[in-house]
Amino acid sequence: MEIERLVCHPRLPYVAGLQSDRPAVHIWDGELDDLTVLGGDAQPYSVDDFGHDRRLRTPGVAWHPDEPLLLVPTPGGVLRWTPTGIAREPGGAHRWLGFTPDGRTLLASPSARGKPEWDQSDVLDRPTGATGIGPGWDTGVVPHPAGGIVATLRSDQGATLVVFAHPAGTSLRLLSRAVIVNVDGYTAPVFSPDGRYFALRGNNYVHSLDVYAFPSLRRVLHTTLGDLDEPWSWHNIAFGTEPGRLFIGTPTGTLIEYDLASGEAAELPLPSAPPVTALATMSDGSLVLAAGETLRMLQQPPSPAADPAVVREFLAGAPPVAEDEDLDDQLVLTDGEQEWGADDLDALTEASDQDPAWLQRRAGINQVPESGADAAD
Template sequence: MTDLEVVARAMVDSERSFEQLRCHPRLPLVACSDTERPAVHIWDCGAGQLRKLGSLCLTSNAYGDAFGRERAERTPAVAWHPHQPLLAVSGEDGLRQWTPAGVSEPKGAPATASYRSLAFSPDGQTLWGSPSFRDEGGGWESSDVLDLASGTIGAGPAWDTGVAEHPGGGLVTTLTSDQGATYCLFARVDQRILPAVMRPLRRALILDCDGYETPLFSADGRHMAVRGNAYDNSVEVFEFPSLHRVLATTLGDPSPGYPYPQEWLDQMEAWSRHNIAFGPQPGVLWIATPAGALVEVDLETRQAVEHDVLRESRLSALAATATGELLVAGSEGELVLLSVLTGSTQTRTKSRDVSRAAAIAFLEATAEVPDDGDDL
């Protein structure tokens, strides 16, 4: 049995809410994407409190009536440094980085760069950006690899939707997609020379259509969840390293087919695109709902338990902090930090051992794609 306890609560703004929460992997920091304009707000979520630290991109124009793909193209891409309190943000005003000392431009970044996705290499010395802006106009056929120390830019493999590092280390996953299908690609990270680059592996998942969000790993590395897609509020969970699918569900009514009725479009918008998280318990996925509740899903038993969080507000975003709390945003401007009280006895050390074993098993069962070979 799991209980949720409110640790801290804050009101962001009566006329503003957050549509995405991106927590730092090791520090009590969270980057919050604004629902009204292409802006990112940084909050401290440590020591049992919520405290705003700063903002970026506040000079950009409001989203207004922008919806769907148009809205996604204007939403800033963000990535936390894996160890330092440093956030990279790419938006309409170019590439910026935030630290507690202020905002600056990374050395060597293309002046015209407006990346749709950003990620740091696991050692934090390289910043990856997609699509490429090395040449004028950019291109989806490759990505940019920026050595942060020297400011030099190299070429990386094509990818288009975020990068997630497996908690066992040595392995990352990302997506490359079109309307026909999406490949969930896995890669080693070559850090022997700088800038570090992804080395795609032969093993991959093939997903339907496009429009998926960045994959999400559980803390023990035994499950991977994918939220999407462009046509359904789908959630899929795969065991790792087997990649056997253990959960596939649609949030709300499935797609009625084109042309889409307005009621269905309203429902799609009501469900947050960033509403899933793995908490500290192994084998449990959390889903935030438009009714203000968190649904706890046991992936082994398929049992679901609903927890009321905000009665008068739609949950607009959900994330797990570095220490295992759940952070939720409400559509009326609320930000709530929740402690997950559970009877599980699995320690962090055991969780690290399990995740490391899962990553090693996956890597041993596949091989890198040759430089002159196909993508898979």
């Protein structure tokens, strides 16, 4: 049994592990004692299950931010696990689930009601049962550790946006600052416990790793771990509890501890050196990793509390977009080094070979005249 993704409860000593060969979800306590498994008798994945991309096959599970409650999407609907047992949630089938930071609202994508599905998401107010339609998102929705906003992806083959949204009731309002990255195929963002960084793993062409400071969105790390034919896990990163520390699990059975401030890295070998297939940070700050067929826990100091001031700073500079206007006309995009407004991109006609492919493509599109009359001129 290989675990390819670990998802820790943000405040309680629970961790969920997703098997790589079938849609089975294991749940362990803070001592890594096995509590239960959902879908242990499920049929193995086939090559037709969302194509060959394993990142799109495993269920997009979600922990409630305060309660011992895990939601698991299945083709037949959403399953709910609590320490007292397993039950079925009302509602339809979804690929990805997430809670708002206060735990009141469930975010689900794609929409079970909207058409086309991936252009919209569902927003469910759990206490009242009221529902609303939210913007489209994919590949998981992640609350900021200090609350107030969530981060998620809007993926496209040419470029992917890391977008931020402010949830309120049955509304999910996108904010006007976003990060743009090349191509698609990224996994969900991972925030540091103090909320001052987030990391992004991807993509469909290389095993890339990018880390951004928050709230500035300045990119502080960009590297390629390996080619796609190399056996790197897609879920092999976790932030440490010390500020600016990032851990990276390798296919050769080591952990790399990387200091974002100094750029220095230290390699930590593991006993028997099995490949690291998943890595995450538990609520008490401990690192939990899947390697081979075993789970291991590495102790760290307790996680620091995230400062709500960083979220307030971001909100002050990123007002919500207007829902009745074109999103592309309202977003201010950054790649972590340069920033573009809608007018900047509309006027762009030149790009170098060193620029990202999405920017080169945008410049090429802008060079094409809009009509035959323009071409004649």
